[in-house]
Amino acid sequence: xxxxxxxxxxxxxxxxxxxxxxxxxxxxxxxxxxxxxxxxxxxxxxxxxxxxxxxxxxxxxxxxxxxxxxxxxxxxxxxxxxxxxxxxxxxxxxxxxxxxxxxxxxxxxxxxxxxxxxxxxxxxxxxxxxxxxxxxxxxxxxxxxxxxxxxxxxxxxxxxxxxxxxxxxxxxxxxxxxxxxxxxxxxxxxxxxxxxxxxxxxxxxxxxxxxxxxxxxxxxxxxxxxxxxxxxxxxxxxxxxxxxxxxxxxxxxxxxxxxxxxxxxxxxxxxxxxxxxxxxxxxxxxxxxxxxxxxxxxxxxxxxxxxxxxxxxxxxxxxxxxxxxxxxxxxxxxxxxxxxxxxxxxxxxxxxxxxxxxxxxxxxxxxxxxxxxxxxxxxxxxxxxxxxxxxxxxxxxxxxxxxxxxxxxxxxxxxxxxxxxxxxxxxxxxxxxxxxxxxxxxxxxxxxxxxxxxxxxxxxxxxxxxxxxxxxxxxxxxxxxxxxxxxxxxxxxxxxxxxxxxxxxxxxxxxxxxxxxxxxxxxxxxxxxxxxxxxxxxxxxxxxxxxxxxxxxxxxxxxxxxxxxxxxxxxxxxxxxxxxxxxxxxxxxxxxxxxxxxxxxxxxxxxxxxxxxxxxxxxxxxxxxxxxxxxxxxxxxxxxxxxxxxxxxxxxxxxxxxxxxxxxxxxxxxxxxxxxxxxxxxxxxxx
Amino acid sequence: xxxxxxxxxxxxxxxxxxxxxxxxxxxxxxxxxxxxxxxxxxxxxxxxxxxxxxxxxxxxxxxxxxxxxxxxxxxxxxxxxx
Numbered sequence: 012x013x014x015x016x017x018x019x020x021x022x023x024x025x026x027x028x029x030x031x032x033x034x035x036x037x038x039x040x041x042x043x044x045x046x047x048x049x050x051x052x053x054x055x056x057x058x059x060x061x062x063x064x065x066x067x068x069x070x071x072x073x074x075x076x077x078x079x080x081x082x083x084x085x086x087x088x089x090x091x092x093x094x095x096x097x098x099x100x101x102x103x104x105x106x107x108x109x110x111x112x113x114x115x116x117x118x119x120x121x122x123x124x125x126x127x128x129x130x131x132x133x134x135x136x137x138x139x140x141x142x143x144x145x146x147x148x149x150x151x152x153x154x155x156x157x158x159x160x161x162x163x164x165x166x167x168x169x170x171x172x173x174x175x176x177x178x179x180x181x182x183x184x185x186x187x188x189x190x191x192x193x194x195x196x197x198x199x200x201x202x203x204x205x206x207x208x209x210x211x212x213x214x215x216x217x218x219x220x221x222x223x224x225x226x227x228x229x230x231x232x233x234x235x236x237x238x239x240x241x242x243x244x245x246x247x248x249x250x251x252x253x254x255x256x257x258x259x260x261x262x263x264x265x266x267x268x269x270x271x272x273x274x275x276x277x278x279x280x281x282x283x284x285x286x287x288x289x290x291x292x293x294x295x296x297x298x299x300x301x302x303x304x305x306x307x308x309x310x311x312x313x314x315x316x317x318x319x320x321x322x323x324x325x326x327x328x329x330x331x332x333x334x335x336x337x338x339x340x341x342x343x344x345x346x347x348x349x350x351x352x353x354x355x356x357x358x359x360x361x362x363x364x365x366x367x368x369x370x371x372x373x374x375x376x377x378x379x380x381x382x383x384x385x386x387x388x389x390x391x392x393x394x395x396x397x398x399x400x401x402x403x404x405x406x407x408x409x410x411x412x413x414x415x416x417x418x419x420x421x422x423x424x425x426x427x428x429x430x431x432x433x434x435x436x437x438x439x440x441x442x443x444x445x446x447x448x449x450x451x452x453x454x455x456x457x458x459x460x461x462x463x464x465x466x467x468x469x470x471x472x473x474x475x476x477x478x479x480x481x482x483x484x485x486x487x488x489x490x491x492x493x494x495x496x497x498x499x500x501x502x503x504x505x506x507x508x509x510x511x512x513x514x515x516x517x518x519x520x521x522x523x524x525x526x527x528x529x530x531x532x533x534x535x536x537x538x539x540x541x542x543x544x545x546x547x548x549x550x551x552x553x554x555x556x557x558x559x560x561x562x563x564x565x566x567x568x569x570x571x572x573x574x575x576x577x578x579x580x581x582x583x584x585x586x587x588x589x590x591x592x593x594x595x596x597x598x599x600x601x602x603x604x605x606x607x608x609x610x611x612x613x614x615x616x617x618x619x620x621x622x623x624x625x626x627x628x629x630x631x632x633x634x635x636x637x638x639x640x641x642x643x644x645x646x647x648x649x650x651x652x653x654x655x656x657x658x659x660x661x662x663x664x665x666x667x668x669x670x671x672x673x674x675x676x677x678x679x680x681x682x683x684x685x686x687x688x689x690x691x692x693x694x695x696x697x698x
Numbered sequence: 699x700x701x702x703x704x705x706x707x708x709x710x711x712x713x714x715x716x717x718x719x720x721x722x723x724x725x726x727x728x729x730x731x732x733x734x735x736x737x738x739x740x741x742x743x744x745x746x747x748x749x750x751x752x753x754x755x756x757x758x759x760x761x762x763x764x765x766x767x768x769x770x771x772x773x774x775x776x777x778x779x780x
Binding site for chain 1: 727728729730731732733734735736737738741748752753755762763764766767768769771772
């Protein structure tokens, strides 16, 4: 007698999709089924994240695809379009799924079942994982699972994803899942139209319904039908949605009982405070301050450790290896490049930690709700706030955080203006130039001019971002007005495993996707600044040797070549070299200036450096190189220009093309050049 | 589409916190209308306004046991009766 496979209907190498509304606990279930056997990537050609994993159960390995959370399969957003495509087997980078597990929030049954119904209509066998059964009590609800299952026509497995309860019943249910025909009906005229459209175009009934729901522009071949509907005063899509909900309501009416009035739910009580006109905003400000502080200040400790670690490792390696080209390449080029990548991790991990906690607890939606009105003024929505806030510390985690913005145009605008926010890497440049050139006067004896200048620079970054966002919204990325149709989920205790997963994934996402570009550019810049090598003669001190090395290097030559172009801004080749070099990272400007002026290792507090640049003379004009108009122009240049290879790398990855990073570089450098030009030329005339 | 004062229906953006009504019609731009309908805002559904952010925007609405936020511009096309 041959052993019967435990799950006869499921192929051995099955692919199963896990679908569900956002906040339904879908990701918790996915994580508990796949553990660490997860893989995060991108669906080809779109900016939607692809999450898959292996579910080891019953002696087999089932591929699970965690679909983006969605409310329906109708393509309102790229996420929903991709979800629909995956389910229908239309994507070439995903195998046709054999079945779907749809995670349903038991406390929110009707809206969740809408998605279930749509997936059932595609012909895919469905198992409903009825989650959050443990919360029904506090809502005063009781669900007759059997009645629900027979009404719906598919197996229902009650689970508590948080604890893993009930999960063992999923596989047997999947084995018995069958595709179900559409059960709800529209009025006869519309039903007739469906059959006619199906027959005429060779579509299935389901496809005919879906296509008739699409707007006229998308399906011109159905224009005749739409005219007919309009004449009869019927709204096809609206009728379909209503019919689905009506059918769902009939089922839930029988299966769900309200055993007691729930009273004021905990979530509503908490919202009474967190969405309060005064307290709500106060708490919001405090939380935002914490998020900002973490990326701006707390992250600097691990960043310093990484710096120190890389430095000692490079000392060790350069001593341990034989001197020569390979040594330099490995230590200064590659190790330096790796350091340039890894240094971003503390900020990214910290930011995503806080974002995960806020998201998982349900607070994130409230934050977007509170700040939305302000963001509307520049044509964005509340969801852009936290990404933009983090960009004040560093644009890289800020740009990664735009993932939560579903609207593609909103997301791109937020990404494109993030580099304008005054990031912490700009501070050493500002500090050096302000200390060297802004007179040490105090206005009214209290407020220092230097402090005001710094504040002005900060604000101009923000102002520039607002202006550009507004302009982009009107021109390049113009589109329908953004909405804030968003669910405010019930508050839940954040799950440690979810948080850990999110933080871990964000780190690996960054390393894998942006790391290679940053490493490559870093090595390139190192090469340009270090070759061709010149010999150190006995009378050269180390500092002079470094200066001469830089002067003769390719970077130095590039500086001299671009000198005519930057001369109208009051710069010479030395500034040119520093500009080229600080594309690696803005703060490199200070170090390079130190090298060029024979000072060696210098930072923004170095007095010899300040004196050196203050004294230098422009060889073209015979005047001081660093005079006030030039310095102000240079500061503005750093406010606007995207002097950061890491930013370019992350924008490339998050927008999935080279077009947007190119646009970013073009507009920021263009604006920077123009304004620096005006300030210098104008300033020189006035002096 | 603004409502005349003598209309029996009020638009959602005119409802105060704690009040509610039954949706009569869902108006407005198709794209937004269908989105809201799929989220459960259908004619015949009861909604209650839970919170309104300063300046009347956005609005937190309770519908079918969950909370939805929407902007004033979207809410003004939804007509309710008591």
